[in-house]
Amino acid sequence: MRTDPAGPTGLLDPLDEAILRELAVDARASFADIGSVVSLSAPAVKRRVDRLRERGVIRGFTVRLDPAALGWETEAYVELFCSGSTSPVVMRTAVERFPEVISASTVTGDVDLLIHLRARDMRHLERVIERLNAEAFVARTRSTIVLSALVRRPDVQGSPEP
Amino acid sequence: MRTDPAGPTGLLDPLDEAILRELAVDARASFADIGSVVSLSAPAVKRRVDRLRERGVIRGFTVRLDPAALGWETEAYVELFCSGSTSPVVMRTAVERFPEVISASTVTGDVDLLIHLRARDMRHLERVIERLNAEAFVARTRSTIVLSALVRRPDVQGSPEP
DNA sequence: GATGAAACACCTAAGCC
């Protein structure tokens, strides 16, 4: 078995890190191209990528889209205050039905659920907020509209485990 | 020039939409595989993908990583209240230096800057918040820690235009 | 203007050392 220099902490081999950096920049890069950057042969890169997928470090590969080019011009955070003690499963099921939702998390503090979403325009956003407010478990909402995006970096894109 | 069924609104051809859906699920899928789903030949798919890249709809392809598997277990939102009228450029420059920051946006409301970040653990998060607080233009911060991620969907991953 | 078939170069994947 291969010695894992990362150990149980989840830290990675420097070569694995370099490979992930290249894949983050261009996930369709060939193993040979990645290999020439990290000084490894193509098969060696493939083996490491396969292993990273097996380990669950790599969840998959996806396309980076420009939402504005697709007509999604409005971005907002909507905080949900829930009535009584609503279970996370109920929240998740309800919120998942909205294609506008990018992420939804239960959080510490007054707010029960923090939602990050995109809408085509303000009119669309208004309708989404109304529909969120209409959910049975939602007591009230508080919205914050994004004025300008200063930093945008890659983040996890896989669905959370059930 | 090609007739754009999308028009100036930014909406897409149904075939382009289908191709983007496939790429969102697996950005390393072969053009032939995508073609068999959308009923197009591999060259036709490639030409459409090339055109989507030229148009800026596709910004690139990236890897989806599991932060927990990489040792990033803590996720939080930090709201920054800025002293006086700090320019967005100053905010951006300062915040960009933090590798922990996933996104930073100027927003409506009391808060001046909303930051989404990941840290290895609570101790790490605490240090990041301290460092953010130490920035010259930061009056105070308010933090919200993510308890559990209910929904996580792909979002833009390209850097915002300067 | 867009598509599909074919040709070639390149890459992936699975075997070897």
Place this chain on the structure above:
DNA sequence: GGCTTAGGTGTTTCATC
């Protein structure tokens, strides 16, 4: 981890509609 090879893929060209 590198090398080799067989099969698959990306990319270009060309004819067709």
